[in-house]
Amino acid sequence: MKLCVDNDWLRRQIENDPIADADAGRVIRRSADVVKAVEAAAQPQAATAVVPPKRADAPLALLVHMTRRRDRLTVAQFAERIRVSEDEVTAIENDPVYSPRPRTIHNLAEYVKVPAKALLTLLPDASSVDRSLDDAVYKFAASSDDLSSLSRLERRGLNDFVKFLSAYKRGTETDGK
Amino acid sequence: MKETIGTVPLFDLNRSAHCNASLFQGVDLDTIKGIEADWTPVFNAAAPQNQPEDAHWEWAAKALQALRNPLSYELFGIEADAKTQGMMLVLKGGPKCFSRHPEHPRAPLVYLDFLATAPWNRPGLTATPIYKGVGRVLFMTAVSVSIEEEFAGRIGLHSLPGAEAFYRNRLKMTDMGEDAAYQNLRYFELSETQVKQLIAARP
Numbered sequence: 001m002k003l004c005v006d007n008d009w010l011r012r013q014i015e016n017d018p019i020a021d022a023d024a025g026r027v028i029r030r031s032a033d034v035v036k037a038v039e040a041a042a043q044p045q046a047a048t049a050v051v052p053p054k055r056a057d058a059p060l061a062l063l064v065h066m067t068r069r070r071d072r073l074t075v076a077q078f079a080e081r082i083r084v085s086e087d088e089v090t091a092i093e094n095d096p097v098y099s100p101r102p103r104t105i106h107n108l109a110e111y112v113k114v115p116a117k118a119l120l121t122l123l124p125d126a127s128s129v130d131r132s133l134d135d136a137v138y139k140f141a142a143s144s145d146d147l148s149s150l151s152r153l154e155r156r157g158l159n160d161f162v163k164f165l166s167a168y169k170r171g172t173e174t175d176g177k
Numbered sequence: 178m179k180e181t182i183g184t185v186p187l188f189d190l191n192r193s194a195h196c197n198a199s200l201f202q203g204v205d206l207d208t209i210k211g212i213e214a215d216w217t218p219v220f221n222a223a224a225p226q227n228q229p230e231d232a233h234w235e236w237a238a239k240a241l242q243a244l245r246n247p248l249s250y251e252l253f254g255i256e257a258d259a260k261t262q263g264m265m266l267v268l269k270g271g272p273k274c275f276s277r278h279p280e281h282p283r284a285p286l287v288y289l290d291f292l293a294t295a296p297w298n299r300p301g302l303t304a305t306p307i308y309k310g311v312g313r314v315l316f317m318t319a320v321s322v323s324i325e326e327e328f329a330g331r332i333g334l335h336s337l338p339g340a341e342a343f344y345r346n347r348l349k350m351t352d353m354g355e356d357a358a359y360q361n362l363r364y365f366e367l368s369e370t371q372v373k374q375l376i377a378a379r380p
Contacts, residue, residue: 001182001202001318001321001325002321003182003183003185003200003318003321004317004321004324004330005317005376007184007185007186009376010185010186010313010314011186011195012379013313013378014186014187014195014309014310014313015188015195017309017310017313017343017347018342018343018347019190019300019306020300020339020340020342020343020347021294021299021300021312021339021340021343022292022294022311022312022313022316022340022344023291023292023293023294023299023312023339023340024289024336024337024344025289025291025292025334025335025337026266026290026291026293027291027337028212028216028264028291029216029220030212030213030217030220031209031210031212031213034204034209034212034252034264034266037266037290037291038250038252038266040290041249041250041266041268041271041290042249135282137282
């Protein structure tokens, strides 16, 4: 392996660095700490299991939640509007790994006025790596907060995201661009 | 298992001069033994409740040998005066290796699982640290790994409280705030733009 900077660069920077701690991550005090860290690193899947996904990581949950708040509907009222059960709306909003039935996606797409294909890209098991979709989801998630009614910023975030989904053509295809 | 990458500079604070150290990749029995023999007693002196149980280094070395997996992580260390001056474990894959930075959300990055400097180099533990630069060299090694992995130098880490100023002010990383999922340590990222600025930086 080759360093991305040379030793002259390192000397100049180190000379100007303050005398300061630089420790990060796990606390290492003995060899056993190193072993524990490497054991965990060798099993990344185990780490996945203990990190619960958040609503912000589940764009469909966020979209449903924000739309419902925008329209000032309870879960029961929203379920009635999109002709699905209350339990399903609750599951979509609260379980980031829940994958709704195709009919629910269809009805939801009709209500939000976006193509159903675009909503499929928001499912937890969608294989999308589309950068433009990721960016739109991130902006949308960043604009939201759990207040009782939508702020102007949240409303704009929701509108932008719905507009993006309406124009989104790729469905679940991925091209990485 | 342990391979020397090259000679890197450190700053000897007693002599006020640069000196040479060895940067290596991987770990061997001597490194593990050295951490137990040299680091642990100093930490134990600072925190007496943390006493050693037995010769941990022996089983630790064996365990590390069995766990070698260069696809998911890399271990690095710096040696000077025949002692390990610092160690770092970087992850190249797994749930922590995705960016949270608004510049490139979910882009892959190298995550610093730990960056640890020897207790005698830590101003938080000793009034007269011996070497300066261990953290800087190890951090730039992580950036190099990230570039080699085609992650454009992107780095993520959770800073220990005493090191936040170093990552925020000297390395110009983005402070993404406290992470409730990681003992409320502050999470920092070096974005692609920041990588370029860092490498181009003049002191």
